Amino acid sequence: MRTHTGVTDVPEDVALLPTTRRSLLHRIAVAQAEGRAPSLVAAVGRGGEVVWEGARTMTEGHGPDGSVQYRIGSISKTFTAVLVMRLRDEGLLELGDPLEKHLPGTGVGEVTIAQLLSHTAGLAAETPGEWWERTPAGQRPELADVLGEQPFKHVPGSLFHYSNPGYTLLGSLVEAVRGRPWEEVLRAEVLEPLGLDRTSAEPRQPHAGGWAVHPWADVMMPEPMEDLGLMAAAGQLWSTSRDLARFAMFLTRGDDRVLSAESVREMRTPAAPPEAGNAQLGYGLGLQLLQVDGRSWAGHGGSLPGFVAGLWFSEADDVAAVVLANCTSGLPPMTVAGDLLRIVAEAEPRIPEPWRPFREADPVSLEVVGPWYWGTTPFGLRLGADGLLELGPLGVTGRAARFRPAGDGTWVGLSGYYTGETLRVVRGPDGSLSHLDLGSFVFTRLPYDAGAPVPGGVDPAGWRGIG
Incomplete structure (x- = not known):
């Protein structure tokens, strides 16, 4: 059994403790042995750096490292989604556009780009x-061969239903708008x-070969590629644990050369209901x-x-974890990657x-911070650094949210119930601050402030006891 672990030149402020590295190695060793994977590679990123790499393999005297390519399957979809978001950010399309507007003739053009991205x-x-x-x-030389005569299984927009042909359409959309493969x-x-x-897109040496391991015997055979x-x-796509760890860290913080922090945050915002079950x-x-366990993770399997x-990666913990293996089944890479992420975040x-x-x-931001009331519910509004x-x-x-300035005196919601909603400051005739309007909800400085236009009005007798 061959083991490879560790990276060099990791900054001291993000380097992992020896006990944490030992726990990570133990987890991938158990995964490779119990999952009967010919080889397994893993990487952990933190603070924008790849801080740990590990591998286990059946081959004596030779083991993969963070530069060996494996096929990553549907993680390719996340790369495709980044390309589509770039087109949106450049103003070449809107996520609400029907596909037909940019890729005519598919027969499914009434679906929107956002629905394709979110598998709805x-x-x-x-x-x-x-x-x-x-x-x-x-x-499958044409899109018609990918879609078939009955491409729809559900009413568009009605539910989450994972679709490989949907991302084929998005790849063709990128080609149509850019005019390049x-x-x-x-x-x-x-x-x-x-x-x-x-x-x-094509394997480059060094790369792993794909194997099928017999479910009832410790034998295997090569898979076609x-x-x-x-x-x-x-x-x-083919990639490496090192490249994917870097890609995951990009998805936590953005990179203005590719996508802004705001756009990658939008990718991490729920756009479809949870999977059934x-x-x-x-x-x-x-x-x-x-x-x-109260943590929000994002990522993809393949x-x-x-x-x-x-x-998997966690923005709050600033940790990303990647696991790749060359077996058809038996090893749950998303589970193992999640375990690696959790080990670092907890330790x-x-x-x-x-x-x-x-x-x-x-x-204006300073003027609006402080306590506010939605009806009788107290809220605090603060300005972050x-x-x-x-x-x-x-x-x-109650509902919490973050808002970015829109540049016109309003703010746009970035999270939770108020994502995309507009927060406005409303002033009285004398210019003094009256209330906040958030998607038609009125927030006042006092509970049911009689001086503000509270929907439905405020009882003229005001607050009173019983008796």
């Missing part, structure tokens, strides 16, 4: 005909700017979302014959950044 377009999970992951792409656009706009030089053709945007697992825009992959909680005052506080307004209930249950 109602399309079939798989292509018609033979299993596309194990058959030549020449069997999906792979070429991905390389120029995402891989090269982020330095992911070991991520590619087909080019996916039109389905590439749904699952074609799993209330903890939802979906954003190209990302799976998970609630674990599989193709011979390979399984898992990627070495994130050290907060030093408090620093806001450099240039907007006078990042320039965002943070609204939250005080001592009671």
Whole structure:
């Protein structure tokens, strides 16, 4: 049994403790042994750095490291989603646009781009005909071959239904808008700017071979490795644990060369209901979302014959974990990656950044901070050092949200119930602060302030006791 673990030149402030590294190694060793994986590689990122790498393999004297490619399957969808979000940010399309506006002639053009990103377009999970992951792409030369004669299984927008053909359409959308192949656009706009030089559509040495391990015997056979053709945007990519850890950290904080922090935050915002039978697992825009013991994780899993992959990251903990293996089944990479993330988050909680005052506080922002009331429910509104307004209930249950300035004296919701909603300051005839309007909800400085236009009015007799 061969073990590889550790990285060099990790900054001291993010380096992991020896006990944590030992726990990570133990977890992947158990996973490789119990999952009967020919090989397994893993990586953990923290503070923008890859801080740990580990691997286990059946081969004596030779083991993979963070530069060995594995096929990552549906994690490719997250890369495709990033490309679509770039098109949106450039003003070339809107997420609410029907597909037909930019990619005519598919026969499913009434579905929106957002529905395709969030798997709520109602399309079939798989292509018609033979299993596309194990058959030549020449069997599906056109989008009509990917969609089939009956592409819809559900009413668009009615529920979450994972769809591989849906992401094929998104890949074709990228090609139609950019006028270049999906792979070429991905390389120029995402891989090269982020330095992911070991991520590619075709395998590059060194890379792992894909294997099927017999479910009832300790024997195995090689799996075929087909080019996916039109389905590439749904699952074609090869990558490494090191590249994917870096990609995951980009998804936690953004990079203005690719996508802003605000746009990657939007990708992590729930856009579809939880999967049936799993209330903890939802979906954003190209990302799976998970609630674990009060923590919010985002990421994606992937599989193709011979390979399984898992990627999770936590913005709050500033930790990302990746697990890749070259077996068709048996090993749950998303579970193992989640375990690695949890080990680091619990053993070495994130050290907060030093408090620093806001450099240039907007006078209007300062004017509106403090206590507010929605009816009789107390809320606090504060200005963070990042320039965002943070609204939250005080001592009671209620809706919390963060708001960014829109540049016109209003703020736009970034989280929770108020995502996308507008927060406005309303003033009286004399210019004094009257109330806040948040999606038609009136917040006043006093509970049911008679001087503010509270919907339904306020009893003229005011507050009183009984007797």
